[in-house]
Amino acid sequence: MMVGDEIKTIQTIAILGGTGKEGKGLAFRWARAGYRIIIGSRSLEKASAAVVEVKGYFDKAVQVEAMLNQAAAAAGDVIILTVPFSAHREMLESVKSELQGKILVDVTVPLVPPRVTRVQMPPAGSAAQEAQQILGEGVLVVSAFQNISYENLLTQEDIDCDILVCGSGKAAREIVLTLIKAAGLIGWDAGPLENSVVIEGLTSILIGINKQYGVKSSGIKITGVGGAEKK
């Protein structure tokens, strides 16, 4: 796969299951950065409503469009998946052919209600590894964005939570790190896809901290790196 070529040509970001707060928050950030955004949904009506909402945050024209998930997957240069874990496998199987040769950024956290503060991974090891198994080696699966509070994305404010990025190949991780920077966020290369268990599982720990310490959006920052993230 010509990943190097893609770096220069990413223009369209498709967000599957993008009508939730995660999808709208990311759509807002990347539309602000000038990307063409496609919000995908099972319902074109819901996708259109999300588009109207995201556009409503802007005074200027931005490129945000609504499509059904499969069409969105076909249209995107990079595909973001923001669905509940219960819809993870079915969604991926339905867009498997459209995703071949592309980067799939999996935002899914495999929470198992009601014990959402307990780390419980699927047999593949993590949701992102499950995605890789379903999609095959022709798709570059990257894991990111699980730990941020999405409400905060829909503001112009800085987000007090870094983003750990792991996935299939350094080139794919670099592309996603570029998108993270474009969204006004700080990201870190967290290594191979096997490391996604840490990133996904951290969400359960943060939910537990929120509950125990009476806060709404605990997060993490990487320390001891000086200005390294600005390189």
Added chain:
Amino acid sequence: MMVGDEIKTIQTIAILGGTGKEGKGLAFRWARAGYRIIIGSRSLEKASAAVVEVKGYFDKAVQVEAMLNQAAAAAGDVIILTVPFSAHREMLESVKSELQGKILVDVTVPLVPPRVTRVQMPPAGSAAQEAQQILGEGVLVVSAFQNISYENLLTQEDIDCDILVCGSGKAAREIVLTLIKAAGLIGWDAGPLENSVVIEGLTSILIGINKQYGVKSSGIKITGVGGAEKK
């Protein structure tokens, strides 16, 4: 187990495999806080040398003693385990009877050289869960301290890395959080023992960040909690 009683009576902290930088760093911090510390080793000579080194950081009298690991395990109210993963199982089996009814704080990270930046957990799910399997239900296993840079413990400086604590029972976690505070560190209750995969695995991610970004001691801080940790 009368965990409540223990909270009031923890006086002696035994650090098994305590002659490395992790053990000496923790010994220094807790000796400074007034606890009686026992540094355990397979070699009484090495343990004694570590005691001399730790005492050398103080101008005042502190309680730091050397013992063989088994004697240390018997003497401690709380037991800290700081050994390489390759020695983890053998060490735990050798002190299993001494640990019954106590808290074992497992600091072990199951790194698999040479791919130490790749999260690779043992069949039990994590080193701490393996410890629980080996020791049985009569020992309260708590996982903590894997992510800090130990060189920094041997100074009076603040450590720019929070400590996530997970383990068997909230009462045991609370005791360890008290010890963390006594060591001048900030700790967070990270839930049940199953969550240790995140805490242990985070070490691989931080090693990877150190390598990629050319720093020596990256760490993490929990954000979005305001002054919650001071409660």
